[in-house]
Amino acid sequence: MLLKKWAIIPTTCRLGAAMSSLAKLDKIWRSKTIHFPNKLNLLNTIVSAVALYGCESWTLNKKLIKQISAFENKCYRRLLGINWKEKKTNEFVQQKVKEELGKEPEKLIDKIWKRKLNFFGHTIRADRRTKIIIQGKVEGERPRGRPRRQWMDDICEISGNSLAAVSRRALNRREWRSDVNTWVHQWATVKKKKTYNYGQLFDIKKVLSTNI
Numbered sequence: 001m002l003l004k005k006w007a008i009i010p011t012t013c014r015l016g017a018a019m020s021s022l023a024k025l026d027k028i029w030r031s032k033t034i035h036f037p038n039k040l041n042l043l044n045t046i047v048s049a050v051a052l053y054g055c056e057s058w059t060l061n062k063k064l065i066k067q068i069s070a071f072e073n074k075c076y077r078r079l080l081g082i083n084w085k086e087k088k089t090n091e092f093v094q095q096k097v098k099e100e101l102g103k104e105p106e107k108l109i110d111k112i113w114k115r116k117l118n119f120f121g122h123t124i125r126a127d128r129r130t131k132i133i134i135q136g137k138v139e140g141e142r143p144r145g146r147p148r149r150q151w152m153d154d155i156c157e158i159s160g161n162s163l164a165a166v167s168r169r170a171l172n173r174r175e176w177r178s179d180v181n182t183w184v185h186q187w188a189t190v191k192k193k194k195t196y197n198y199g200q201l202f203d204i205k206k207v208l209s210t211n212i
Helices: 002-024 027-029 034-053 062-079 090-101 110-125 129-135 151-159 163-170 171-192 205-209
Strands: none
Touching: 002 027, 002 034, 002 062, 027 034, 027 062, 034 062, 034 090, 034 110, 062 090, 062 110, 110 129, 110 151, 110 163, 110 171, 151 163, 151 171, 163 171
8 A cells, every 4th residue: 555655656746846837837827918829838848847757657547647637627727717616627628728729739648658658669779777677577476466557558558569569669760659659649539539438548459459
């Protein structure tokens, strides 16, 4: 239980620090002379950079993805000047952002997926100890119960491949970049269409592997 809490603390601290940065720029968000696209650029440059620092090392689960989505919607509400008392839904906020920007902005969770995949590809192509750590296995028997979700589970499940297969694909940098964009786009499309149960967020391997 203690290990489980410590696994969540770093990500919670990052989002908390980002919320603090967001609050310090409240005068900018309230300004009527600054256009929304400029505000969004400031948000991505200052606030999102604080939130996503070191996100390559995160192990994503349902609870963490909900926290990231909630943080993102809070930021959009602050930029748009929407108070919680107005009781506007997240769908309304996202549609408003799309109208103001002229296109749909890239989600924070999609940025995290790309960073994780790019970091994995870089690690596999480099002959370093990190590669041994990622691909290695610890001897011995694990305790009873359901295994904890591991970092490599994210990579294997979003790609729809085994560790050996995805490691081979990562050796070619150009193909890997194309694969990363394809997998993240497919994941976002599956999420948007809601073809899966949110409680089984990562059970999309069959959907993604059909196009590989």
